[in-house]
Amino acid sequence: MRFAGIDIGSRAIKLVVVDSAGKILLKRIADTGFDPMEEVKKIMNDARPDHTIATGYGRNLFELVFEAQTVTEIKAHARGALVLFPxxxxxxxxxxxxxxxxxxxxxxxxxxxxxxxxxxxxxxxxxxxxxxxxxxxxxxxxxxxxxxxxxxxxxxxxxxxxxxxxxxxxxxxxxxxxxxxxxxxxxxxxxxxxxxxxxxxxxxxxxxxxxxxxxxxxxxxxxxxxxxxxPEEPQFVGAFGAALLSSEMP
Structure with a gap:
């Protein structure tokens, strides 16, 4: 299965997709722009996740548009950072x-x-x-x-x-x-x-x-x-953490 974490920030949108073992399968980044949800649709194109969790500045709008779960940036960054540097x-x-x-x-x-x-x-x-x-x-x-x-x-x-x-x-x-x-x-x-x-x-x-x-x-x-x-790509830590949390959902 494929699990996605999407971090919708004020400046950029970051997407990370992991497998059930937490291995990164895909990473993408795009400018947030004037229409964040349109940019989200583009960045999610062909990602094909089975489950997605959103975090970041625009997570509440994402939840409304895509009926997906969200987590705070605090929780997402904490989860991603802990895996990278236990x-x-x-x-x-x-x-x-x-x-x-x-x-x-x-x-x-x-x-x-x-x-x-x-x-x-x-x-x-x-x-x-x-x-x-x-x-x-x-x-x-x-x-x-x-x-x-x-x-x-x-x-x-x-x-x-x-x-x-x-x-x-x-x-x-x-x-x-x-x-x-x-x-x-x-x-x-x-x-x-x-x-x-x-x-x-x-x-x-x-x-x-x-x-x-x-x-x-x-x-x-x-x-x-x-x-x-x-981290090698520090801007992706929040999305990575969200993806890991997505993979851990029952």
Whole structure:
């Protein structure tokens, strides 16, 4: 049998299909776009799952349209991360719209979590906007930041005020890479505070699209001073977890 997990995020839709043993058979990703359910239909084309569980930003709409089951992102990321790194008891997920810190019991069940979903601060959207303002591609933003000799302190995490601050720094001739490093440092400090509140010890799994950012990987490992695992394709962890939960349904 084939079991699907679909993670409908604010920026991208991720699909993972596994067999009854949890082996990945298929992975797909697409932009969420203006009509998420139409994109879901495209990404699900030929996937042929026997059972599907949805998670993510658009899971409730998916449930209405397809009459399918859903799980929270917290549960999906926890399940996927635990299978990939069984020794880790904490998960930090930073996506396009929000960020989540999760601590786990050794059984894999969620012990405690904290979310930032009130504004773009500390999320992929924040970094995307700042990269554009600095003239960097989001795909290379982390590498550019790592090329700085020092960072510049960014006092505001509000996207609007941070944009103004960045514009002012550019006008003063500040090195763009140093500004980039300062922005990454501010996001990392926020993320470290979240994970330390829910899981002050132990190895951490870094998931979500922002986990592909090389500077964020480096800063988190340094500021946490503990092992930070980054899956090969961190943006798929939520969909993978949902697929595993789908395969475990009675």
């Amino acid at each position: 020794q880790a008891l904490a998960v930090l997920d930073i996506g396009g719209q929000d960020s989540k810190a999760i601590s786990l019991f050794e059984s894999g069940k969620v012990k405690k979590f904290e979310m930032n979903d009130r504004c773009a601060a500390g999320t992929g959207k924040f970094l995307e906007i700042m990269a554009k303002n600095l003239g960097f591609a989001i795909e290379t933003f982390g590498d550019q930041a790592l090329g700085a000799k020092k960072d510049v302190n960014i006092s505001s995490m509000c996207t609007v005020f941070a944009e103004s601050e960045v514009t002012s720094l550019i006008a003063k001739g500040q090195d763009r890479r140093e500004i980039a490093l300062g922005l990454h440092s501010s996001v990392a400090r926020r993320a470290v505070s979240m994970i330390n509140r829910v899981a002050p010890e132990g190895e951490v799994v870094f998931t979500g699209g922002v986990a592909r950012n090389s500077c964020m990987q480096s800063l988190l490992a340094k500021k946490l001073n503990r092992v930070v695992h980054v």
